[in-house]
Amino acid sequence: MGNDILIKVGMADLRAASDPSILTTLGLGSCVGVALYDVYTKTIGLAHVMLPSSLQARNNSNVAKFADTAIVKLLEDMKKLGAKPNGIVAKLAGGAQMFSFAETSEMLRIGTRNVIAAKECLKELNIPVVSEDTGGNFGRTIELYSDTGILLIKTIGHGTKQI
Amino acid sequence: MAISIDDLNSLHIDVLREIGNIGSGNAATALAKMLDKKVDMDVPKVKILEFRDVTEILGGAEILVVGILLKVTGDLTGNMMFILEEKSAHLLVDILMGRSEHSIDKAGGFDEIEASALREIGNILASSYLSALTSLTGLKIIPSVPEMAIDMAGAILSVPAIQFGSVGDTVLYIETEFFEGSKKVVGDFFLVPDVESYDILLKALGVIS
Numbered sequence: 001m002g003n004d005i006l007i008k009v010g011m012a013d014l015r016a017a018s019d020p021s022i023l024t025t026l027g028l029g030s031c032v033g034v035a036l037y038d039v040y041t042k043t044i045g046l047a048h049v050m051l052p053s054s055l056q057a058r059n060n061s062n063v064a065k066f067a068d069t070a071i072v073k074l075l076e077d078m079k080k081l082g083a084k085p086n087g088i089v090a091k092l093a094g095g096a097q098m099f100s101f102a103e104t105s106e107m108l109r110i111g112t113r114n115v116i117a118a119k120e121c122l123k124e125l126n127i128p129v130v131s132e133d134t135g136g137n138f139g140r141t142i143e144l145y146s147d148t149g150i151l152l153i154k155t156i157g158h159g160t161k162q163i
Numbered sequence: 164m165a166i167s168i169d170d171l172n173s174l175h176i177d178v179l180r181e182i183g184n185i186g187s188g189n190a191a192t193a194l195a196k197m198l199d200k201k202v203d204m205d206v207p208k209v210k211i212l213e214f215r216d217v218t219e220i221l222g223g224a225e226i227l228v229v230g231i232l233l234k235v236t237g238d239l240t241g242n243m244m245f246i247l248e249e250k251s252a253h254l255l256v257d258i259l260m261g262r263s264e265h266s267i268d269k270a271g272g273f274d275e276i277e278a279s280a281l282r283e284i285g286n287i288l289a290s291s292y293l294s295a296l297t298s299l300t301g302l303k304i305i306p307s308v309p310e311m312a313i314d315m316a317g318a319i320l321s322v323p324a325i326q327f328g329s330v331g332d333t334v335l336y337i338e339t340e341f342f343e344g345s346k347k348v349v350g351d352f353f354l355v356p357d358v359e360s361y362d363i364l365l366k367a368l369g370v371i372s
Contacts, residue, residue, distance in 0.1 A: 010215030011317070011324060012332075026224035027317015030325055050214070050321070050328045062332055065214070098322050099232045099310040110325050139318020141225055156227060156315055157272070 012065040014047035016077035019146040028094035028140045030111035032118050034071055035091040035142065036078060036127065037149040043083035044146045045074040051110070052117030067117040075125060090122050091151045091163055092132040093142045100137060111135065131163040176209055178370050183207040183337035185299060186292035186352065191341055193291040197284070198258050198343065205340040207352075217324050217334050220351065221248050224317030228252075229273075231285025232310045232322065235293065237303035239363055241356040244323050245289045246316075247281075251348040256280050258343060273313060282311045292352055300367035323353040 009015045009025040017023055019042035025033050028048065036045040047070040054066040063069040079085065095115035115134045122129055133140070133153050143152040154160050187207045195202035210220070218224035229252045231245045247255070256277045273281060286309045297304045312319055327334045334353075341348040356364055365371045 011218055011321065012214040012328065027218050027315035027321070029314070029318030029321030031321045050325050056329075065328055065332075096318065098230070098312045098314065098318055137312070139315035139321075141315065141317075156225075 009046045009048050011048050012050050012062055014045070014064040014070050014074050014077070016043065016045040016074060016081055016083075017146065018043055018081050021146050022143055024141070024143045026141045028142060029096055029098045030094070030114065032067065032092060032094040032111070032114040032134070033140070033142045034067070034074070034118050034122075035093070035144045035151050036071075036074060036088050037091070037144070037146075038078065038083040038087045039089065039149065040084045040087035041082050042146045042149070043078050043081045044144050044149075045078045045083075046142075046144050047071060047074045049114060049118060052113045067114060068121050071118065071121045071125065071127075075127075085126075088127050089130045089149070090127045091144075092118055092129060092134055093140050093151060093153050093163070095134040096136050096138055096140070098137060098139070133161065133163050175365065175370060176211075178365070178368055179335065179337070180207065180209040182296060182299065182354075182368075183209055183339070183352065186295045186354075187337065187339040189291040189295035190288040190339070190352075193287050194284070194341060197287060198255075200258065200343050203342040205342075208338045209335065210338060211333050211335050213333055214324055214328065217320055218317035220320070220336075220338075221246065221316045221349075224315060224320075226316050227272075227313065228316045228319055229281055229285070230312045230314075230319035230322070231282065231289060232312070233286070233289050233293075234307040235304055235356075236307070237305040238367075239296075239300075239302050239304050239356055239360045241354070241360050242323065242326060243289050243293060243306065244353040244355070245285050245292075246319060246351045246353070247285075248316075248349055251350065252281055253277075254346055254348055255284055258346075259284065278311065278313070282309055285309055285311060288350070289352070292354075296354075300364065302363065302367050323355050326355045 023046035
């Protein structure tokens with residue numbers, strides 16, 4: 001694993017990569033990390049999605065910002081690298097609610113809405129969600145490994161796990 | 164037409180810097196009263212960043228920070244967030260509790276009393292910032308009870324970033340540095356008006372008609 005390339009994915013950003021590589025996104029809060037893995041070619045893709053839908057937004061020029069457009073673009077980018085659509089599975093992480101207001105407005109429940117939107121989009125694209133670590137009230141850093149398809153999740157005070 | 168951060172010109176930015184200046188000045192005065200010490204302040208910096216750079220502003224997406232969030236209602240609606248890096252938060256708590264700097268070396272985290280003190284500090288700073296905005300604009304601005312979260316910078320910053328994300332591709336915030344003697348406290352204020360509130364705010368300030 002020492003020779004693998006570690007690629008950082010920023011907020012409202014997405015990247016696809018061939019094996020061997022590691023994709024990481026740091027400090028996911030209410031945003032959702034959508035990790036795709038092709039079991040045949042070990043091509044991986046990671047999107048750091050901020051909002052559920054490009055249709056509700058005034059400014060939707062950045063496709064990586066929205067669950068619906070980000071996942072479609074990520075899939076395209078992975079196919080360009082040779083990924084086989086029928087071998088692709090998804091893992092989700094993030095979608096936390098960082099602040100627990102008693103009376104929660106739509107905006108503050110955005111984490112949950114992001115997770116739901118990502119799942120709907122994946123379902124439409126026939127990509128199965130094989131595992132997830134979503135919700136809660138804490139941040140997550142995630143790393144997606146092309147050699148195993150493992151998604152490593154690190155937190156402050158809520159442990160580390162692999163899904 | 165609703166205005167977004169991406170449409171702001173240099174005049175708007177100057178106005179927002181001035182709001183930041185007055186807001187943070189008021190917050191510094193409140194802090195000085197609370198600590199019963201002289202508190203100095205640097206001229207606040209208005210910063211506009213793309214999302215991918217936002218999580219780095221406090222020194223990295225994974226560093227521990229304290230975030231205080233207040234909801235704003237009244238003539239202006241939206242959210243106000245105040246973020247402190249961990250070292251600054253410990254420093255403030257220590258000064259407030261009148262103890263030496265022992266807690267700074269302690270590995271991450273805050274106990275219950277420290278957390279409660281921080282929430283109060285955040286509340287006072289954010290509220291005094293908002294009350295300056297009220298005096299300046301004549302708008303009725305009512306802050307809610309604050310909520311606090313202590314976690315990775317990226318995760319805390321995602322909250323204001325997402326709100327900016329629904330209207331544009333950049334985040335606007337005001338960085339303020341307070342000094343108590345030789346000790347520096349760095350905090351960032353995020354005032355995130357709802358889409359409609361930008362117009363109200365800029366109109367109240369006479370910047371747009």
